[in-house]
Amino acid sequence: MKIIVDAMGGDYAPQEIIEGAILAKDELNIDIVLVGKENIIKEYLNKRVNDFEIVNADEVVTMYDKPILSFRKKKNSSINISLNLLKQEKGDAFVSCGNTGAILTASYFILQKISGVNRPTQSAIIPTLKGLMVLVDSGANIDANPTNIVEWATMAKIFIKLFTKKEKIQIGLLNIGEEEEKGSELTKESYKLLKDKFKDEFKGNMEGKDFLYGDYDVCVTDGFTGNVALKTLEGEATFFLNLIKNIFKKNLLTKISYLFIKNELINNLKKFDYEEYGGSPILGVNGIVIVGHGRSKRKSVKNAIKIASKSVDIDLLNNLKFEKY
Amino acid sequence: MKIIVDAMGGDYAPQEIIEGAILAKDELNIDIVLVGKENIIKEYLNKRVNDFEIVNADEVVTMYDKPILSFRKKKNSSINISLNLLKQEKGDAFVSCGNTGAILTASYFILQKISGVNRPTQSAIIPTLKGLMVLVDSGANIDANPTNIVEWATMAKIFIKLFTKKEKIQIGLLNIGEEEEKGSELTKESYKLLKDKFKDEFKGNMEGKDFLYGDYDVCVTDGFTGNVALKTLEGEATFFLNLIKNIFKKNLLTKISYLFIKNELINNLKKFDYEEYGGSPILGVNGIVIVGHGRSKRKSVKNAIKIASKSVDIDLLNNLKFEKY
Numbered sequence: 001m002k003i004i005v006d007a008m009g010g011d012y013a014p015q016e017i018i019e020g021a022i023l024a025k026d027e028l029n030i031d032i033v034l035v036g037k038e039n040i041i042k043e044y045l046n047k048r049v050n051d052f053e054i055v056n057a058d059e060v061v062t063m064y065d066k067p068i069l070s071f072r073k074k075k076n077s078s079i080n081i082s083l084n085l086l087k088q089e090k091g092d093a094f095v096s097c098g099n100t101g102a103i104l105t106a107s108y109f110i111l112q113k114i115s116g117v118n119r120p121t122q123s124a125i126i127p128t129l130k131g132l133m134v135l136v137d138s139g140a141n142i143d144a145n146p147t148n149i150v151e152w153a154t155m156a157k158i159f160i161k162l163f164t165k166k167e168k169i170q171i172g173l174l175n176i177g178e179e180e181e182k183g184s185e186l187t188k189e190s191y192k193l194l195k196d197k198f199k200d201e202f203k204g205n206m207e208g209k210d211f212l213y214g215d216y217d218v219c220v221t222d223g224f225t226g227n228v229a230l231k232t233l234e235g236e237a238t239f240f241l242n243l244i245k246n247i248f249k250k251n252l253l254t255k256i257s258y259l260f261i262k263n264e265l266i267n268n269l270k271k272f273d274y275e276e277y278g279g280s281p282i283l284g285v286n287g288i289v290i291v292g293h294g295r296s297k298r299k300s301v302k303n304a305i306k307i308a309s310k311s312v313d314i315d316l317l318n319n320l321k322f323e324k325y
Numbered sequence: 326m327k328i329i330v331d332a333m334g335g336d337y338a339p340q341e342i343i344e345g346a347i348l349a350k351d352e353l354n355i356d357i358v359l360v361g362k363e364n365i366i367k368e369y370l371n372k373r374v375n376d377f378e379i380v381n382a383d384e385v386v387t388m389y390d391k392p393i394l395s396f397r398k399k400k401n402s403s404i405n406i407s408l409n410l411l412k413q414e415k416g417d418a419f420v421s422c423g424n425t426g427a428i429l430t431a432s433y434f435i436l437q438k439i440s441g442v443n444r445p446t447q448s449a450i451i452p453t454l455k456g457l458m459v460l461v462d463s464g465a466n467i468d469a470n471p472t473n474i475v476e477w478a479t480m481a482k483i484f485i486k487l488f489t490k491k492e493k494i495q496i497g498l499l500n501i502g503e504e505e506e507k508g509s510e511l512t513k514e515s516y517k518l519l520k521d522k523f524k525d526e527f528k529g530n531m532e533g534k535d536f537l538y539g540d541y542d543v544c545v546t547d548g549f550t551g552n553v554a555l556k557t558l559e560g561e562a563t564f565f566l567n568l569i570k571n572i573f574k575k576n577l578l579t580k581i582s583y584l585f586i587k588n589e590l591i592n593n594l595k596k597f598d599y600e601e602y603g604g605s606p607i608l609g610v611n612g613i614v615i616v617g618h619g620r621s622k623r624k625s626v627k628n629a630i631k632i633a634s635k636s637v638d639i640d641l642l643n644n645l646k647f648e649k650y
Contacts, residue, residue: 225553234533264572
């Protein structure tokens with residue numbers, strides 16, 4: 001298996017991306033192609049330079065670049081070159097922690113949509129008390145119509161079912177109340193279509209309070225609401241984990257307290273550490289593209305590559321292509 | 326000061342509402358009118374029956390009642406009777422933990438809008454690291470236009486400024502990115518209007534990750550997004566607080582650990598306990614109406630009454646009326 005990694009994308013690129021790639025290579029024993037400024041990559045790889053394939057890309061898409069402009073003007077960006085490699089089957093999946101909009105746009109134009117899919121969607125893997133949930137759309141599509149919602153739920157279901165090997169998938173529609181008639185025109189119409197298509201697998205409306213308990217495997221919503229919910233969830237998890245850490249550091253007594261509870265604490269809180277789930281796939285384009293957090297450090301990068309590798313293992317792309325939309 | 330309390334509204338009504346009213350009376354030394362089924366209220370008040378004014382209301386609005394129907398058909402509901410008392414100035418504010426939609430609808434029709442206000446809004450008080458933030462709209466208005474957004478921000482600013490006595494208020498527009506051009510048509514247009522009106526007080530776009538750090542005093546958004554964000558925030562806070570509690574209960578070591586850290590833990594986490602902020606005002610109707618959580622128990626009820634009492638103290642209604650919209 002060969003994973004293409006954008007060495008230049010992300011707040012801590014290239015160093016943390018390259019360190020993450022090294023961790024992934026050692027843990028997963030896979031081939032990795034690093035795409036970016038060759039000299040810089042070689043410098044960071046140092047003694048490990050012979051363990052990686054390097055493809056030069058002279059241009060870098062920044063977080064401030066406009067997606068469509070960066071795609072057209074920066075022809076030789078690490079994103080464009082990586083996606084062309086993927087298209088030419090010179091790798092099995094692509095991982096980037098760079099500008100999400102730019103990755104989405106370039107994926108859309110270079111890889112194109114899966115036949116029958118109207119609009120590709122950016123998913124987000126969310127850790128819950130019982131495992132994982134996938135949220136679609138997490139910010140790629142600000143507006144949505146009920147047909148999009150059903151299509152995204154379909155792709156998310158295929159992904160999470162293969163990824164978790166769970167028998168029965170439970171799909172929830174993010175809304176502002178549990179009752180069928182609650183919400184906007186979008187949610188009311190989507191509710192009917194989801195019920196028609198997924199029958200028992202559609203659990204109905206879910207609310208923001210339901211995210212972490214693990215009773216849903218798929219949460220579907222428009223990209224605006226999804227992005228706000230995702231950033232609220234991630235931000236709050238980070239906030240509370242840091243708050244707890246700081247409380248234990250306060251004084252001698254709290255430090256003693258930490259010694260007694262350390263193991264239990266780590267075991268229970270680790271699963272809500274977003275670094276453990278470094279990235280999530282774009283669903284609906286002709287290729288496996290994993291978008292990682294912009295602020296990813298090596299551990300997240302490694303985990304994003306791991307998700308790419310697992311997505312290849314479960315044959316995600318063919319399973320998505322096989323579906324009727 | 327006299328606060329009118331809906332004794333019949335809420336998941337734990339009437340008992341927890343009445344117990345909360347007793348706590349509030351003892352702490353705040355105010356007059357409280359309990360509205361609901363007289364016999365039942367008297368029974369629960371027991372020895373304290375002479376400390377409260379009771380106004381009978383034969384009908385009860387349930388959580389399942391449709392707002393507009395309950396307003397029209399249940400003329401003698403505790404909500405309708407309470408709001409009529411408020412209108413007749415037989416009390417200074419009204420508190421209910423009942424059906425939010427029903428309270429909003431009845432407030433709108435009985436009290437009517439403040440002159441110049443286009444659409445009243447349901448606010449939500451959110452605890453942050455540095456104090457309090459107010460979110461508008463928290464679910465009353467599923468759709469919004471840019472004019473509504475500005476109007477809600479204006480009322481929320483007046484409220485939080487008086488409530489916290491803070492000199493400089495910082496207003497954020499909930500969005501999916503920090504840059505001005507991010508988001509939907511609604512956020513783009515609202516951004517311009519907010520900047521025009523609030524100048525320096527408008528801090529620009531905020532994201533879900535910014536809620537808890539206390540850098541914003543007002544967060545403005547449409548009611549769909551606001552409700553999802555609020556429920557995500559509250560749900561996750563509750564989730565993590567319970568998770569932490571349970572970790573400390575695991576075994577002998579963790580129980581010992583708790584003894585050493587108890588005080589620090591309580592001091593730091595208490596502020597994120599939603600029971601401490603029992604309710605939030607509807608802004609834009611001719612009266613002070615505080616809507617509490619449906620699942621409020623006595624402590625929350627007491628705190629909702631406290632917020633009502635403070636809203637009277639700061640002369641919230643006249644300050645809202647005085648503003649040009």
